[in-house]
Amino acid sequence: MDSLSQIALGSAVAVAVVGRRSSVKKAALWGAFAGTLPDLDVFIDYGDALSNMVYHRGFSHSLFYLSLVSPLLALLICKIHKEMALYRHWLVAIALVLLTHPLLDTMTIYGTQLAQPFSNYPFAVGSIFIIDPLYTLPLLIGLIWVLWRGKRALAANTAALVFSCCYLLWGVAAQQHVLQVATQQSQAHENSRILVVPTALNTLLWRILLIDDNAYYEGFYSLLEKNTAISFQRYPLDAALYQRYQLHPDVQTLAAFSQGFYALEQQGEQVIMTDLRMGQQQNYAFSFVVPAQAEQTVVRLPRNLQLSDTLQWVWRTLTGEQSAASQLPHNPTNPDAAPAPDHREPAQYSSH
Incomplete structure (x- = not known):
């Protein structure tokens, strides 16, 4: 805390x-x-x-x-x-x-x-x-x-x-309730691991993260919404990239600390590793550049957190002005870098 x-x-x-x-x-x-x-x-x-x-x-x-x-x-x-x-x-x-x-x-x-x-x-x-x-x-x-x-x-x-x-x-009780709902609605992803965490400053709007070998999925669930269907956005994972870096000591460290909820992404000549548990898509708290050589120092990417946007999004969702499935506006991790390609697949997977 x-x-x-x-x-x-x-x-x-x-x-x-x-x-x-x-x-x-x-x-x-x-x-x-x-x-x-x-x-x-x-x-x-x-x-x-x-x-x-x-x-x-x-x-x-x-x-x-x-x-x-x-x-x-x-x-x-x-x-x-x-x-x-x-x-x-x-x-x-x-x-x-x-x-x-x-x-x-x-x-x-x-x-x-x-x-x-x-x-x-x-x-x-x-x-x-x-x-x-x-x-x-x-x-x-x-x-x-x-x-x-x-x-x-x-x-x-x-x-x-x-x-x-x-x-x-x-x-804890609210988390277990959301976990039960999310588990029932994500049966199409039987091999996925699931994580349920609250969004910023509250315990009413929850973020659900599913991850398997091919992709991770992000969805949101509000305890105040009558519609209990969770809409998951799919983000593909590069299996070849994971294979190439699975023995890298820094990647192994993050994998263990995040309990497997991490992502690797190729951005230009750099490989970025991100802890998926903290923050949410396009606005994660911890992202690092994977060193090309194991003996090099790992560098953390600056987080361009716009707290007012996040809080407004949470408030609008909780008050019913928008669906819990709505995503935060695009907020690149490093505002000084060229925009990275968006690897999201356009279609959403809705669980019922």
Whole structure:
């Protein structure tokens, strides 16, 4: 999740645990610090753009390592504030703050390596967008209320935490419902793997991605639409290109991190690899130029994200002004490069 959400969650958790026994402001401050701590790994340079993407949410988000840090940070807090009598309470608070950070991140689709150093598997539920106001705003409101009113308003902070947990459960339930609908409607693609993720800032409009050896398909499903038919747009894959680059170490890295939801595309003299999970067609978050030689540094393509266009598209779809099958307007990854050929097939596949 975004930094503001993690700060709000960390503060709310710390206030809920030690706010009645210690200072509410003190608990909120240390909760915010501990909630931010795992994301400081963004300042680590792992050598290239692909490694920085893959190793973010790595060891710093490990449940094992964070469990080791918790007693030390709790001890430091107690020493600074001379509250050793409250060490057990501070330990519970800091442990919960540190551990809920990667667990919340796991609810997004990015990939969080919870099990390091025993496994580098990127756990990803994908039931909530990386920024979701309906998750974050209640936490902020409850936190602001308790900071203003003091211990008398601790119930507001607790209520905000309960609401945020219920919202996460709602996201999982909505995702499973959309997955069931999409699975039933995509029976023509029996060999395809399927991914269901929310679109920007909401859990009402969902993106469905199907992928097999020959193509990937993108469709959208709104929980507010009466028409439940999903229209998939087909994007062919170059099997020969995959065969040629299947042993390239950078391609293998992205394939493992994206759990197979990636695409290779020839653009002029360059081969572009894209993580298909984040963003959507013509507006993906992570695209890289595959180095011609394995020892060369992989380069990330800049993302020309026009957030206002994306939000307007989501809003128009949710309000029924346009169908969920409508695509975002063309938005090339690199505005300075010549437009790449559009490999979409003109016909849409509608599932019924």
